[in-house]
Amino acid sequence: MDPILVEVTRGDRVESAHRGAATVIDASGSVVFQAGGIDTAIFPRSAVKSLQALPLVETGAAARLGLTEAEIALACSSHNGEEAHVAAAASMLAKAGRDSSCLECGTHWPSNDAATRRLAASGGAPSALHNNCSGKHSGFVCLACDRGDDPKGYISPDHPTMRAVTAALSEMTGTVLDARNRGTDGCSIPTFAIPLRALATGFARFGTGNGMAPDRAAAAKTIRAAVAANPFMVAGTGRLDTKLMAALGARVFCKGGAEGVFCASIPELGYGIAVKCDDGAGRAAQVAGAALVERLLQSGGDSAAAVAELARPAITNWNGIRVGEMRPTAALG
Amino acid sequence: MDPILVEVTRGDRVESAHRGAATVIDASGSVVFQAGGIDTAIFPRSAVKSLQALPLVETGAAARLGLTEAEIALACSSHNGEEAHVAAAASMLAKAGRDSSCLECGTHWPSNDAATRRLAASGGAPSALHNNCSGKHSGFVCLACDRGDDPKGYISPDHPTMRAVTAALSEMTGTVLDARNRGTDGCSIPTFAIPLRALATGFARFGTGNGMAPDRAAAAKTIRAAVAANPFMVAGTGRLDTKLMAALGARVFCKGGAEGVFCASIPELGYGIAVKCDDGAGRAAQVAGAALVERLLQSGGDSAAAVAELARPAITNWNGIRVGEMRPTAALG
Numbered sequence: 001m002d003p004i005l006v007e008v009t010r011g012d013r014v015e016s017a018h019r020g021a022a023t024v025i026d027a028s029g030s031v032v033f034q035a036g037g038i039d040t041a042i043f044p045r046s047a048v049k050s051l052q053a054l055p056l057v058e059t060g061a062a063a064r065l066g067l068t069e070a071e072i073a074l075a076c077s078s079h080n081g082e083e084a085h086v087a088a089a090a091s092m093l094a095k096a097g098r099d100s101s102c103l104e105c106g107t108h109w110p111s112n113d114a115a116t117r118r119l120a121a122s123g124g125a126p127s128a129l130h131n132n133c134s135g136k137h138s139g140f141v142c143l144a145c146d147r148g149d150d151p152k153g154y155i156s157p158d159h160p161t162m163r164a165v166t167a168a169l170s171e172m173t174g175t176v177l178d179a180r181n182r183g184t185d186g187c188s189i190p191t192f193a194i195p196l197r198a199l200a201t202g203f204a205r206f207g208t209g210n211g212m213a214p215d216r217a218a219a220a221k222t223i224r225a226a227v228a229a230n231p232f233m234v235a236g237t238g239r240l241d242t243k244l245m246a247a248l249g250a251r252v253f254c255k256g257g258a259e260g261v262f263c264a265s266i267p268e269l270g271y272g273i274a275v276k277c278d279d280g281a282g283r284a285a286q287v288a289g290a291a292l293v294e295r296l297l298q299s300g301g302d303s304a305a306a307v308a309e310l311a312r313p314a315i316t317n318w319n320g321i322r323v324g325e326m327r328p329t330a331a332l333g
Numbered sequence: 334m335d336p337i338l339v340e341v342t343r344g345d346r347v348e349s350a351h352r353g354a355a356t357v358i359d360a361s362g363s364v365v366f367q368a369g370g371i372d373t374a375i376f377p378r379s380a381v382k383s384l385q386a387l388p389l390v391e392t393g394a395a396a397r398l399g400l401t402e403a404e405i406a407l408a409c410s411s412h413n414g415e416e417a418h419v420a421a422a423a424s425m426l427a428k429a430g431r432d433s434s435c436l437e438c439g440t441h442w443p444s445n446d447a448a449t450r451r452l453a454a455s456g457g458a459p460s461a462l463h464n465n466c467s468g469k470h471s472g473f474v475c476l477a478c479d480r481g482d483d484p485k486g487y488i489s490p491d492h493p494t495m496r497a498v499t500a501a502l503s504e505m506t507g508t509v510l511d512a513r514n515r516g517t518d519g520c521s522i523p524t525f526a527i528p529l530r531a532l533a534t535g536f537a538r539f540g541t542g543n544g545m546a547p548d549r550a551a552a553a554k555t556i557r558a559a560v561a562a563n564p565f566m567v568a569g570t571g572r573l574d575t576k577l578m579a580a581l582g583a584r585v586f587c588k589g590g591a592e593g594v595f596c597a598s599i600p601e602l603g604y605g606i607a608v609k610c611d612d613g614a615g616r617a618a619q620v621a622g623a624a625l626v627e628r629l630l631q632s633g634g635d636s637a638a639a640v641a642e643l644a645r646p647a648i649t650n651w652n653g654i655r656v657g658e659m660r661p662t663a664a665l666g
Contacts, residue, residue, distance in 0.1 A: 011516030013526055015376050016592050016613030043348050106651025120450035183344030184656040193346055259349050279612040280349030318439025323517040
C-alpha cells in the first residue's frame with residue numbers, strides 16, 4: 001500500500017488525499033529516498049520526453065537542421081498551445097522541409113484557456129500545432145527527415161525513427177521495452193510501462209552524463225541547457241515545470257506526465273527523481289515533486305519562496321478567498 | 334483503508350486507481366450496501382444543492398415568483414455556463430426584481446469549453462451568471478427577496494437566508510451543522526462536512542418523502558420532477574448528471590460535487606446513494622455512481638446502453654483511438 005504523499009485541505013479538514021510512490025536515486029542506481037513501491041511498472045507518459053529527444057540531438061540532426069535552443073526545449077515539452085509554442089513547432093517543421101500536415105498527434109484546442117480564448121476570438125481554429133505534444137512530434141519529424149526515413153507513420157512502434165527513440169529510452173532506463181509493456185499515449189505514440197526505480201535512475205544519468213556514451217552525455221547537457229534557458233517552452237503560462245525551472249534555472253530539470261507522473265534531474269547532487277500518484281492526479285504529482293526538489297536543493301530568497309509556493313499551493317475560490325491548501329506529507333521526508 | 338472503487342486502464346494495464354467509500358441506504362437509515370468507511374465526515378460540496386433548494390420551493394417562494402421547472406432545476410445545478418443556463422439564471426433574478434449584480438458567487442468563464450469559445454468569439458466576457466453555481470445563488474436571492482431579507486451578504490453562514498438553507502440541509506441529513514464542521518465552498522457559501530451515511534439517508538428521504546414534513550416532501554417531489562423534465566439544466570452538454578437523468582428520467586435523481594462526491598436518490602427503491610473518492614477525483618465518483626445506479630436499477634434498451642457507457646467509459650486519444658477505459662471494481666458489488 002503506497003502512503004499518502006499529498007493532502008488537500010479545506011478549512012481545518014483534509015478534504016482529499018493522494019497516495020503514491022516516489023524515489024530519489026543516484027546515477028549509480030542507489031536509492032537515496034523511497035516512499036511506496038518503486039518496482040511496479042508505470043506509464044511515464046510525457047515525463048520522458050527529454051529522454052525521447054536524445055536521438056534528435058546526439059545524432060547531430062538538431063545541429064544540422066539549425067534548431068534553436070527554444071526549439072530543442074519545445075521537443076521536450078507538453079506545451080500550452082500558446083502562440084510562441086505554435087510558432088516554434090511550425091519553425092521546426094519548416095527547417096525539416098515539412099509542415100503541420102505531417103504531424104500525427106491529433107488536434108486539440110490549446111491547453112491554456114487564455115490561448116484558446118484568443119484563438120477563438122480571432123476566428124481561428126486549432127491545428128495539430130496546438131496539440132500539447134506538437135513539439136515532440138515535430139522533433140520526431142526532424143529526426144526522421146535527417147535520418148532519411150519517410151516520416152509517414154512515425155508514431156508506429158515499428159517505424160525506424162520511433163525504434164531509435166524507443167532504444168534511447170530503453171538504454172537510459174535500463175529496461176526492455178516491447179509489446180508486453182506497451183500502451184498507446186494520448187498523442188498516439190507508444191508509451192512503455194517502466195518502474196519508478198528505473199525512471200529515476202535514467203534521470204540521474206540524464207542530469208550527470210554518468211553511464212552514458214559521450215555523444216549522448218553531450219546531448220543530455222545540450223537539452224538541459226536549452227530547457228534551462230527556455231523554461232516557458234517546455235510547458236507555459238502558469239505551469240509547474242515552467243515555474244520550477246524558472247525559479248531554479250539549470251539546478252533542476254523536471255517534467256510532468258499525464259496520470260500523476262513527475263520526473264526530474266538534480267545535476268549538482270547527481271540525483272534523479274520519479275513520482276507516480278496512484279490515482280493519476282497531476283496536482284499531487286506536482287506538489288510531491290516540488291516538495292522533493294525543495295527538500296533536496298536548498299535555495300534562498302525569491303527562488304526559495306517560489307519553490308515553497310509550488311510545494312504548498314494555496315487553494316483560492318472564485319472570489320479569491322483562501323479556502324484551503326495542498327501540502328506534502330511526512331512520507332516525503 | 335477504503336477499497337479501490339474505480340480503475341483506469343491503458344492497454345492491458347491498470348494505469349491509475351481510485352480509492353473511496355460508497356453506500357446505499359434506505360429511508361429508514363438501514364445500510365443496503367457499504368464499501369469503505371461511511372462515518373467519516375466529508376464535504377459534499379455541490380452534491381447537496383437539491384437539499385439546499387428545498388426552502389425555495391417549500392416556502393412557496395418559487396411558486397409566488399413564478400419560477401419555471403427549468404429554473405427550479407437550475408437552482409440545483411452545477412451548470413456548464415451554456416447560453417440556456419445563463420439565460421435561466423438571469424430570468425430567476427429578474428423575477429425577484431434583481432439582476433446579476435447581487436450574485437456573490439464570483440465570475441469565471443463557462444465550464445463548457447465550447448461555450449467559452451462561443452463567448453470569446455462573440456467578443457464577450459463572463460459575468461457571475463456564467464459561474465457554475467449561479468443557479469443556486471439565484472435561488473438564494475429569490476428566497477431572500479421572498480422572505481423579505483436583504484440579499485446582500487447571503488453567502489454568509491449567519492445571513493438569515495443562509496441559516497434557512499443550512500437548517501434544511503441539517504434536518505435532511507440529521508446532522509448538526511456549525512462552525513466545527515464548516516468550510517468555504519468554491520462559490521463562497523459555507524460547505525459542511527457530513528458523513529456518507531447521513532448524506533445517503535438524506536437522499537433516500539429526498540427521493541421518497543419519508544421522514545419529512547408534508548410541505549418539504551411535496552417540495553422534494555416538485556424538485557425531482559423539475560430536474561427530470563430538464564436534465565440539461567442541472568449540468569449540461571456532455572456531463573454525467575445530465576446524461577444519467579436523460580437516460581433514466583425520474584427513476585433517478587443524481588448530483589455530483591467537487592472533490593469526488595456523488596449523491597443520488599432512487600425513488601422506486603427508496604434508496605439514497607453517496608460516494609466520496611478519497612483523492613477527490615470527479616471522474617471516479619461519476620463511474621462509481623453510475624455503476625451503483627446501473628446495478629440497483631435494472632433497465633433495458635437504449636437506457637441500459639447509455640448507463641453502461643457511463644459506468645465503463647472508454648478513454649480515447651486525440652486521434653480517436655481507444656487507448657483504455659475506466660471501470661468499476663468488485664468493491665462496488
